[in-house]
Structure formats: C-alpha cells, structure tokens
Amino acid sequence: MKKIQLLLILSITLISFAFIPQSDNRTIPSANIKNLDGGDVNTTELQNNGKPMIISFWATWCSPCKRELNNIAELYDDWVEETGVKLIAISIDDARNAGKVAPYVNGKGWEFEVYLDANQDFKRALNVNNVPHTFLVNGKGEIVWQHNSYSEGDEYELYKQVKKLLEAK
Template identity: 45%
Template sequence: MKNLKIYFICLSIFNFSFLLSQDRIPSMNLKTIDGKTINTKSLSNKNGLTVYSFWATWCVPCINELDDIDKEIDKWKEAKVNIVAVSTDDSRTKRRVRPMINGKNWDFAIYLDENQDLKRALNISGIPHTIVVRGNKIIYRRIGYKPGDERNLYEFILSQNKKFDEKI
C-alpha cells in the first residue's frame, strides 16, 4: 500500500507538472514600514514590470543583491521597473529592518511579510528569491542570488519591455 501511495504521489506530481499554471501574485496583505496594511494588488505597476525580491536582514546574499540593484537604481527606473523588497524578517529581527534600510539608503519600496504569509503562498522555500511580475502575472522566478544575476535580470527586463512594446 505504501509503495502504491508513493507511486501515485509521484505520478500526480508529473501529471500536474505539465498542466498546471498559477501565474499570479496572490492578493495578500503586507505591512508598510510604518505598520500599515497594504494589499499586493495595489503594488502592481501600470507602466511596466514589478520585481519582488524576498530578503531578510540576516541573509548576506539577499543584501548583496539589493545593494547591487541599488548601485544602478537609475538604470532600473529608466526601464520603468518597480522594485519591491519584501522583508521576511519575523519578530526576532524585524526591528533591524528600519535602521538597516535607512542606513543603506536604498531607493526602492520595502514591505514586511512578518509571519511569512506571502512567502508561504508563493511556495518560497528559501531566500533570496526573486519574482518578476507584469500586472499581476508572474513571468519569471529565480531561487538564490549570485554576483551578476542582477545584470542578467536587468537584461531580461529590457528584452521583456522590448517584446511588450512590439506587441503594442
């Protein structure tokens, strides 16, 4: 019976893998730095793409990624990208978010996912995790960050913008 169950579970996974597609950012509440509630729906970018970057104050590669994006933030803004950095810090470390982002002087929006509800809803198993969204539709996801990934992401965004402009 056990083997049969495992067999069916595996079969289900493969079956689903070819057919399924959830490609939207779910409607969920995040907190602003001031503690106010904001829904993910209101974060969609009408002019271009939105990049969600899931990070935490204790995650070294996450901070490397955000630092590297911030260093060339003007280029990203020109490409009409909204950067949304979602902190997954829970109450152990969330008090470090506000001083850190001010100390770093990052020039993009920061929201808090304190009980990691959005992280759970998007099946994010570890951070850093990057998601690119047009409207509410997810068009790209990446687990982890290595130096240079932000450049490749930027190139991807330019190519998507080009495709989109051609369609219009």
C-alpha cells in the same frame, strides 16, 4: 467499490483539466503584509502603473540577499530611468529584526519599496522555499520569471529579463 471511486475522481479531474486554459502566467496571490509605517497592505494592491515590477524576498540576516539588493541599489537609478521598473523588497524578518529593517534600508540608501512579511504569509503564498528569491512581474501583474538564490552577477540576468519584457510589448 474502490475502483469505481477512483474512476469517478479520475473522470472529474480529466473534465476539469479540459477546461483549464493553456496560460501559465501566474498572478500575484493575495496575502496581507505590512508597510514600514505599520499599515496593512494586501499584496494584490502591489503595482507599478503597467510597468514591470521586481519582487525580491530577503531578510536582514541573509548575506546573499543583502549582496543582491546592495548590488541592485547601485544600478537602480539607471534601471528606473531606462525601463521604469520598480523593485519591491519583501523582508521576512520576524519580531526579532523587523524593527531594524527601516533603519537598515534607509542607512544603506535603498530606494526600493519595502514591506514586512513577518509571519511569511506572502512567502508561503508564492511558494518560496528560501531567501533570496526574486520574481519578475509584467505590467499586467503576471509573474513571468523567477529565480532562487543569488550569485554575483545575477542582477544582469534579471535586468536582461526586464528589458526583454519591454521589447516583447
């Protein structure tokens, strides 16, 4: 009986797999996050008019995250001008620090679009283990590159990927 069950499951799985097309580009999954005004935003609405988009997970208590975003902030004007890329910073700060996010972002003069993912629904939906974790999304909303953790200089690799995306067009 067990063998038959196994066979059944196996055959169904195989049949299903046969239909799954060979595309490994993932789209942005749906989750509800908050903008800094307290309004609800569904992550499927995140977009940049057909241009590339960087989604970076961070927290106010995470030093490498802040190093990464502060380093990118210095280059950001040039990046936007050259490629039209947009950076979306997703803070996973919870009620303890969420209220400090907007003052921190403004105080540091970041020009990024910032959202709050206080209960980590978007983080879970994107299978992020820990912060910092950065995604690159193409103009069609597909995730084409991602990177976990941050080392000094990683921003150049990220920007290389952004440019590569535009060249591929």
